[in-house]
Amino acid sequence: MGLLVDGKWQDKWYDTSKSGGKFERQASKFRDTVNSDDNGTFTVESGRYHLYVSLACPWAHRALIFRKLKGLEAHIDVSVVHPEMLDNGWEFKDYPRATEDKLYGFDYAHQIYTKAEPEITSRVTVPVLWDKQTETIVNNESAEIIRIFNSGFDALTNNHDDYYPEALREEIDTINNMVYHDINNGVYKAGFATTQEAYEEAVNALFHALDMVEERLSKQRYLVGSQITEADWRLFTTLIRFDAVYHGHFKCNKKQIADYPNIFGYMKELYQVPGVADTVNFDHIKRHYYYSHTMINPTQVIPVGPEQDLMSAHGRESIE
Numbered sequence: 001m002g003l004l005v006d007g008k009w010q011d012k013w014y015d016t017s018k019s020g021g022k023f024e025r026q027a028s029k030f031r032d033t034v035n036s037d038d039n040g041t042f043t044v045e046s047g048r049y050h051l052y053v054s055l056a057c058p059w060a061h062r063a064l065i066f067r068k069l070k071g072l073e074a075h076i077d078v079s080v081v082h083p084e085m086l087d088n089g090w091e092f093k094d095y096p097r098a099t100e101d102k103l104y105g106f107d108y109a110h111q112i113y114t115k116a117e118p119e120i121t122s123r124v125t126v127p128v129l130w131d132k133q134t135e136t137i138v139n140n141e142s143a144e145i146i147r148i149f150n151s152g153f154d155a156l157t158n159n160h161d162d163y164y165p166e167a168l169r170e171e172i173d174t175i176n177n178m179v180y181h182d183i184n185n186g187v188y189k190a191g192f193a194t195t196q197e198a199y200e201e202a203v204n205a206l207f208h209a210l211d212m213v214e215e216r217l218s219k220q221r222y223l224v225g226s227q228i229t230e231a232d233w234r235l236f237t238t239l240i241r242f243d244a245v246y247h248g249h250f251k252c253n254k255k256q257i258a259d260y261p262n263i264f265g266y267m268k269e270l271y272q273v274p275g276v277a278d279t280v281n282f283d284h285i286k287r288h289y290y291y292s293h294t295m296i297n298p299t300q301v302i303p304v305g306p307e308q309d310l311m312s313a314h315g316r317e318s319i320e
Ligand SMILES: N[C@@H](CCC(=O)N[C@@H](CS)C(=O)NCC(=O)O)C(=O)O
Pocket: 001, 002, 027, 028, 054, 056, 057, 058, 059, 060, 123, 124, 125, 126, 127, 140, 141, 142, 143
């Protein structure tokens, strides 16, 4: 774990000393887009872009789901880091379902960042959308990468499925905001808190938000009505990790997702959408968190459970 300062890797854990024990996530640095405008830097082309991910990471997982659902696998290839993130940050090393760095053969993900910008000061996070032509990072913010994938390549793929439809944008943005702060990032705020107060504040907000989601999903099939939107996929990648990791490792243990009948059924329904289960890898997920965060789990022992049949009937058909 560490970060790049003036292009040099420094091994440092998150500093919570100036924020009263609270974990504060930094803003992503590369925020460009891909579009069909011929004058733009990053134009729509098959094979031009590359996606760097971890199968463990909920933010990278969003991008993998959108790549799958939008038929982009033939157009955007992927390199997958090793699940353990230790002194050198994310690495490319031999491991089942991990890959080498398919573009440069680098050993470390931080080399991708310094390839883009030699003197960079930044955390080294995944996902990264890379442009092979200009050899730089287009975007390293998952919320934006999924928007690019949602519609940016439609002319190429002829897949016009829209997870951010114009008419629902306001509601999607409102839900995303709550889900991001209290759930997606909420589990990290609980897990990385270094004071009792900061931890309790995060855990209470998290379960309050989950209770609200449970109530909402008792009346409607998806977060924003009767169609699956971006808001659902953004929530899904946290839900699917919850019982396996966040409940124990991040001490989010008031309840499991399996204790929420509506959320659990909803999560299973999303898991069963064709192609999605292939993007979920519990080995990478559990190994990453339990093995990498040695200040939370110094023995690096990885729990065996939970045993859950995610392909069992989700029972959501009767809800409109
Ligand atoms: N805002 C970013 C966050 C991505 C992120 O934090 N990824 C984690 C893995 S789950 C990471 O790479 N962390 C390394 C670090 O913080 O140094 C996004 O959504 O793309």
